[in-house]
Amino acid sequence: MPELDTGRLDRDGVQDRSAGRLARAIGILRERGPLEPFRLVRRHGLAASAGFVTRNVRHLVADRLARNWDRDHGVDTAGSIQLAGLNVVGTNRDQGNECLCTSPRTFDFIMRSLAADLGDRTFIDIGAGKSRTLLLASRYPFAKIVGVEFAHELVEIAKRNITAFHDPGQKCRDIEVVEADAAAYKFPPTPLVVYFYNPFSKRVFDIVISNLVASLRENGRACHVVYGSSSHAAIDWAKPAILASNAFEQLPTPPMPGFLDAVRRIDYAVFRYRPDGGEDRPAA
CATH class of the missing domain: 3.40.50.150 (Vaccinia Virus protein VP39)
Structure with a gap:
């Protein structure tokens, strides 16, 4: 089952998979209707659906704690940052x-x-x-x-x-x-x-x-x-x-x-x- 991982640009212009994860989930429900979770269970099975929900809830909790840590220390370190579009050194x-x-x-x-x-x-x-x-x-x-x-x-x-x-x-x-x-x-x-x-x-x-x-x-x-x-x-x-x-x-x-x-x-x-x-x- 795919993750909610399209991401968005953060304040520094780098793609962050963690940013807006909950908002994207709510947007999917609005777009596809409140019965979408039941369709996903039917399509992927109860175990896979439960694992999907657990992974995303855990991600949301950890991301919130990471952003709280950042706020407490005056920094910006949280997120799942993608390399696409970044300027990198070397050929790797x-x-x-x-x-x-x-x-x-x-x-x-x-x-x-x-x-x-x-x-x-x-x-x-x-x-x-x-x-x-x-x-x-x-x-x-x-x-x-x-x-x-x-x-x-x-x-x-x-x-x-x-x-x-x-x-x-x-x-x-x-x-x-x-x-x-x-x-x-x-x-x-x-x-x-x-x-x-x-x-x-x-x-x-x-x-x-x-x-x-x-x-x-x-x-x-x-x-x-x-x-x-x-x-x-x-x-x-x-x-x-x-x-x-x-x-x-x-x-x-x-x-x-x-x-x-x-x-x-x-x-x-x-x-x-x-x-x-x-x-x-x-x-x-």
Whole structure:
């Protein structure tokens, strides 16, 4: 059953699938009549129809909570932003996925799996979008925070958000957004936490991981990789791809709860760099 996903342009002129979702649903009922839900049940079955309603209600709730978070912090990070029509760097536009921000509760849950001492770490969000994850990371004592984003419009929004963000619990204010294709990005020679929220296809991901491993082996240092995705297909290829580099071991992590502020429940995995190779280490 199709989602209510036509979207509309947000205040920055980027297509947002989340914007106006409820209004579109009401518009469909007005156009097709109050019996349309019963026709959908007859056409798709009760289970599929219930799943459709549940997904959209959850999306509406999470989107509202995301926009409340934005309002409270003076920023604009919410929405499901489409890449169509955006100006991007490099040749990998068709390999990118929609920009969907990580929820605060999801991010805080993932952070519990990382080392307690982050003071020397650079946090890097590959596919930073409108900067939500960068701002969430700034509430932790990282040495520096970097977002890598290939869409010019999203880079500009992210920069404005970083300047406008207000949170009394912010611990890191050294935040930078790099406008670049992730496949061409050069990792800094500092200890790292590298974060992916299903930003692009496996083809680009393999290049980025290869570049990261080459950087770590050239300049040995601590590194954790976090991969999160609401798509089972993505997490199922991302984990083997990271382990296939023979440079990381997967750490045991608890399953992700279904937080209300997340549009979908995220599957995630955390990996630690091992200079001696991670191929013989048991995965979680």
